[in-house]
Amino acid sequence: MIREFGTGEVFYIVLAIRWTIALSLIAFVGGAIGGLAVTLARVSNSKPARIAATGFIRLFQGTPLLMQLFIVYFGLNIVGLPTNAWLAAAVALTLHASAFLGEIWRGCIQAVPRGQTEAADALAYSYVTRMKDIVLPQAARIAAAPTTGFLVQLIKSTSLASIIGFTELTRAGQIISNATFKPFLVISLVAVLYFILCWPLSLAAKRLETRFDKALTR
Amino acid sequence: MNIVPQNPEPVLQAQELPAIELQGLEKWYGAFQALKGVNLSVRSGEKIVICGPSGSGKSTLIRCINQLEEIQGGTIRVDGKVLTTDAKSTRAVRREIGMVFQQFNLFPHMTVLENCVLGPIKVAGMSRADAEDIAHKYLQRVRIPEQANKYPAQLSGGQQQRVAIARALCMRPKVMLFDEPTSALDPEMVNEVLDTMIDLASDGMTMICVTHEMGFARKVADRVIFMDRGQIVEENDPEQFFDAPQHERTRSFLGQIA
Numbered sequence A: 001m002i003r004e005f006g007t008g009e010v011f012y013i014v015l016a017i018r019w020t021i022a023l024s025l026i027a028f029v030g031g032a033i034g035g036l037a038v039t040l041a042r043v044s045n046s047k048p049a050r051i052a053a054t055g056f057i058r059l060f061q062g063t064p065l066l067m068q069l070f071i072v073y074f075g076l077n078i079v080g081l082p083t084n085a086w087l088a089a090a091v092a093l094t095l096h097a098s099a100f101l102g103e104i105w106r107g108c109i110q111a112v113p114r115g116q117t118e119a120a121d122a123l124a125y126s127y128v129t130r131m132k133d134i135v136l137p138q139a140a141r142i143a144a145a146p147t148t149g150f151l152v153q154l155i156k157s158t159s160l161a162s163i164i165g166f167t168e169l170t171r172a173g174q175i176i177s178n179a180t181f182k183p184f185l186v187i188s189l190v191a192v193l194y195f196i197l198c199w200p201l202s203l204a205a206k207r208l209e210t211r212f213d214k215a216l217t218r
Numbered sequence B: 001m002n003i004v005p006q007n008p009e010p011v012l013q014a015q016e017l018p019a020i021e022l023q024g025l026e027k028w029y030g031a032f033q034a035l036k037g038v039n040l041s042v043r044s045g046e047k048i049v050i051c052g053p054s055g056s057g058k059s060t061l062i063r064c065i066n067q068l069e070e071i072q073g074g075t076i077r078v079d080g081k082v083l084t085t086d087a088k089s090t091r092a093v094r095r096e097i098g099m100v101f102q103q104f105n106l107f108p109h110m111t112v113l114e115n116c117v118l119g120p121i122k123v124a125g126m127s128r129a130d131a132e133d134i135a136h137k138y139l140q141r142v143r144i145p146e147q148a149n150k151y152p153a154q155l156s157g158g159q160q161q162r163v164a165i166a167r168a169l170c171m172r173p174k175v176m177l178f179d180e181p182t183s184a185l186d187p188e189m190v191n192e193v194l195d196t197m198i199d200l201a202s203d204g205m206t207m208i209c210v211t212h213e214m215g216f217a218r219k220v221a222d223r224v225i226f227m228d229r230g231q232i233v234e235e236n237d238p239e240q241f242f243d244a245p246q247h248e249r250t251r252s253f254l255g256q257i258a
Helices: A007-015 A017-042 A047-061 A065-077 A084-111 A114-122 A128-164 A169-180 A183-217 B010-015 B058-065 B086-096 B111-120 B128-142 B157-169 B187-202 B214-220 B240-243 B250-256
Strands: B020-029 B032-042 B049-053 B073-079 B097-100 B175-179 B206-210 B225-226 B231-236
Touching: A007 A169, A007 A183, A007 B049, A017 A047, A017 A169, A017 B049, A017 B073, A047 A084, A065 B175, A065 B206, A084 A114, A084 A128, A114 A128, A114 B097, A128 A169, A128 A183, A128 B175, A169 A183, A169 B058, A183 B128, B020 B058, B020 B111, B032 B058, B032 B073, B032 B231, B049 B214, B049 B240, B058 B073, B058 B206, B086 B097, B086 B111, B097 B225, B111 B157, B111 B240, B157 B175, B187 B206, B187 B214, B206 B214, B214 B240, B225 B250, B231 B240
Parallel strands: B049 B206, B049 B225, B097 B175, B175 B206
Antiparallel strands: B020 B032, B020 B073, B225 B231
16 A cells, blocks of 8 residues: 655654664764774874774775674674664764774874974873873864764764664655655655754864864964 | 182082983984984083084984983983983983973963963972962063963964973973074064073073074083084084184084074
8 A cells, every 4th residue: 555645754754863863973972982092092102002993993994884784783693682773773883983083083183283292291291191181182173173074974874774774764764765655755855854964064064174274374 | 630620619519410411322213313422411500502504413412311202322311310211210301301492382272371380280290379379480580471371372482482481490390401492483582582591591500402593602501512413523612612613514514604
């Protein structure tokens, strides 16, 4: 039986946006914590830490997110956890975001002039003081724009979680499209919803970028 | 034998260890040797000016003293103790040695006062009130007490460099290293920084200055050292050094900068 594409169907899709937002937030918060750890390992003095962090980044940058989702989804079973789309999507996207944010932030830390680290060293600051009070606050200003940009990417990437059966915006669209046989209309609506979510963030990223440029030329 | 005849207490002088002693210092950047076995002994309270053409190793030399550069050969003694690469002893040595950089290297996201108090609070474990007292005292000394709450970008180059000097002094160092402190300044700001350094010298601070300000060298230095190609070519008191340089390379260098 073919269903009509009515208000109920529209609501079903619009409400599914909350799962997209929830998954994005989990991946972003988890990725921020993981990313900071990866970044600090990447710029540390310890060679094993640098190699491990670099390997982690290369692995996640060199494989499609779709494969990462599949591997985590089917891998959960192997490590004795239940096969659960929520958990798999959250873990895979967190790892994915950790790798990418780790690499973005490494660049931002290395963009802080070398003289800042030298001055902190010459003043006998500890590693923690040098990072927490001198390097990271300056790196954070540089990182604001690319980090917001990555968040936009991440929101769009959550659509891939639909493939392992996680019902977020894209999956909700597929379900309605299959039931109503109105794929063009339904998928267009889904696209518009993603746009509404991402566009303000893109604008914010742009604004942060100009603000940073101004701060540099002050 | 009376080593220092002009000194009323030669015995006390002779017992005193050099503040800094470098022996056979070697520094390599890959296949390039930046320092070729440099020996230098600096007495407490002594003012040394190091000059030489660019690439002669003079900045590298003073950066080795507070271990911003790793050395490949020779020894560095500060207050008689041999420096090691161990992180804890590195920090201990850096506490004794202040450094002023060519590019100031102030922390741009902090006010002048914050720049000055961070070290005393985090490294020396002082209370904020004590640290601020010290910071105000040294900002007074470098004659910019009224700028305490401004950000570095709001100050002129000369003011920034004086803040950098105050920030280093707040750590109460025994030795101050200056790495071309006036080279990045507009000409009209050079003197305010040099005057601050002259003040500091008259207070008895041990100073090693890499600079081409020959007027400063004449006025302040106990010894002037000329370096070229990773070696100390000549060292002498300022009168001898400027008026009767011994080496051909020194003469041609002085001829070029005069």
